[in-house]
Amino acid sequence: MVSGARWRMELERWLAPFLEVLGHPARRAMCPLYVAGLIGPGERKSIQPMAERLGLPSHDALHHFIAGGAWDMEPLEAVLAAEADWLVGGPEAYLVIDDTALPKKGRASVGVAPQYATVLGKNANCQTLVSLTLARAEVPVPVALRLFLPESWISDPARLDRAGVPEAWRTPRTKPELALAELDRVVAAGARFGTVLADAGYGGSASFRQGLSARGLHWAVGIPRILKVYPADVTLLAPPPSSRRRLHEPDQLSRSAEEILADAPWRTITWRRGTKGRLTARFAAVRIRVADGQAQQIGGRPAQHLPGEEAWVVGERRASGETKYHLSNLPADTGLKALAGAIKARWSCEQAHQQLKEELGLDHFEGRSWTGLHRHALMTMLALAFLQHRRLAEAGRGKKAGRTTAAAQPARRAGRPRRPPTPRPSAAAMPALSQMDQHPA
Numbered sequence: 001m002v003s004g005a006r007w008r009m010e011l012e013r014w015l016a017p018f019l020e021v022l023g024h025p026a027r028r029a030m031c032p033l034y035v036a037g038l039i040g041p042g043e044r045k046s047i048q049p050m051a052e053r054l055g056l057p058s059h060d061a062l063h064h065f066i067a068g069g070a071w072d073m074e075p076l077e078a079v080l081a082a083e084a085d086w087l088v089g090g091p092e093a094y095l096v097i098d099d100t101a102l103p104k105k106g107r108a109s110v111g112v113a114p115q116y117a118t119v120l121g122k123n124a125n126c127q128t129l130v131s132l133t134l135a136r137a138e139v140p141v142p143v144a145l146r147l148f149l150p151e152s153w154i155s156d157p158a159r160l161d162r163a164g165v166p167e168a169w170r171t172p173r174t175k176p177e178l179a180l181a182e183l184d185r186v187v188a189a190g191a192r193f194g195t196v197l198a199d200a201g202y203g204g205s206a207s208f209r210q211g212l213s214a215r216g217l218h219w220a221v222g223i224p225r226i227l228k229v230y231p232a233d234v235t236l237l238a239p240p241p242s243s244r245r246r247l248h249e250p251d252q253l254s255r256s257a258e259e260i261l262a263d264a265p266w267r268t269i270t271w272r273r274g275t276k277g278r279l280t281a282r283f284a285a286v287r288i289r290v291a292d293g294q295a296q297q298i299g300g301r302p303a304q305h306l307p308g309e310e311a312w313v314v315g316e317r318r319a320s321g322e323t324k325y326h327l328s329n330l331p332a333d334t335g336l337k338a339l340a341g342a343i344k345a346r347w348s349c350e351q352a353h354q355q356l357k358e359e360l361g362l363d364h365f366e367g368r369s370w371t372g373l374h375r376h377a378l379m380t381m382l383a384l385a386f387l388q389h390r391r392l393a394e395a396g397r398g399k400k401a402g403r404t405t406a407a408a409q410p411a412r413r414a415g416r417p418r419r420p421p422t423p424r425p426s427a428a429a430m431p432a433l434s435q436m437d438q439h440p441a
Contacts, residue, residue, distance in 0.1 A: 021075035030065035045361020067372035081189035088136035096349035110163035140352035176208035206292040220328035228254040228291035
């Protein structure tokens with residue numbers, strides 16, 4: 001067990017680079033208190049109950065820090081991306097793109113609207129945050145949470161004014177567009193990863209996949225079963241001289257991912273060991289060309305697409321009988337087990353979302369403003385990054401491996417000249433938050 005005084009002192013040391021960019025003494029005092037309130041005991045992690053548990057005379061100072069003060073989040077977001085990279089980044093890391101829903105009542109909270117809520121599996125009144133999570137060796141560290149604004153908000157200037165939505169965020173943006181913008185931001189801040197992962201909500205977008213490829217990134221994404229692809233050996237035929245046709249056409253017609261994989265050989269793959277034993281499913285993979293090139297009439301059929309990027313189409317047959325489909329531009333010599341491992345690594349962001357909500361109160365914010373929601377979300381990410389730092393340090397001590405301890409932090413603060421080896425605990429081996437003595441100092 002770790003005393004409340006000890007972890008609070010360690011938290012303040014760990015937060016030092018964040019406090020440096022906050023600047024103002026009042027903000028530098030409030031930030032550790034807010035993060036400690038999120039980590040500390042109590043079921044409700046909204047401002048008033050946290051202030052009471054922290055022993056503050058009122059909740060005004062915490063409220064002003066989150067909802068009212070004039071400070072810029074971007075420097076803290078950049079430090080968070082760098083800290084996440086120091087913890088789990090590198091060529092073996094994944095950047096997982098997803099979204100998470102915060103169910104809400106009423107219509108005044110910024111971005112709230114009837115929309116699909118992933119946490120509920122159905123349409124509901126909620127806010128939706130596009131999330132980016134850096135993960136390695138089953139250790140996730142969220143680095144971005146950005147609110148998606150539905151059309152019902154974008155088209156209502158008075159509503160945007162009341163919620164304090166900045167002008168720069170009033171332009172319509174799809175979730176994939178938001179995700180690419182956040183990806184560029186965390187890359188510019190120094191986060192390193194080898195592959196981008198996303199579900200079919202993002203992978204079904206040709207512009208999203210093409211945006212990742214244009215950035216020189218490897219990716220593995222979910223897709224709908226009806227996504228059209230060509231065999232890898234497809235070629236373009238020039239029109240014969242006597243033909244009235246002027247455009248090149250592929251020598252084969254595109255087919256759905258489901259059809260392409262129907263006759264492929266399927267193998268049982270174990271991608272990792274879970275707490276209840278091996279996690280397995282049957283997988284098949286075929287090298288193809290994605291039908292997302294220029295649109296034109298092909299074979300007398302309108303609105304078809306020419307062959308685009310070469311990629312893998314991957315099928316996954318789960319024990320439940322459900323079949324999922326995926327697409328990846330990983331190299332042609334990538335083995336089926338490596339493809340399956342990359343696809344299934346996406347689960348780590350679900351673990352992060354669960355911890356942000358159940359342990360750290362991501363969905364407990366009671367304000368209605370754009371600024372307040374994003375600052376609260378940022379503080380929950382700082383809290384989880386600190387917990388991952390502590391868990392990795394504990395796992396490292398248990399394995400006598402490289403240590404990410406508070407004692408090692410001065411070198412990290414001074415430009416991080418060397419990257420220590422990252423311990424690789426399983427999720428089950430990582431100390432739970434409940435193992436900390438969380439009574440405030």
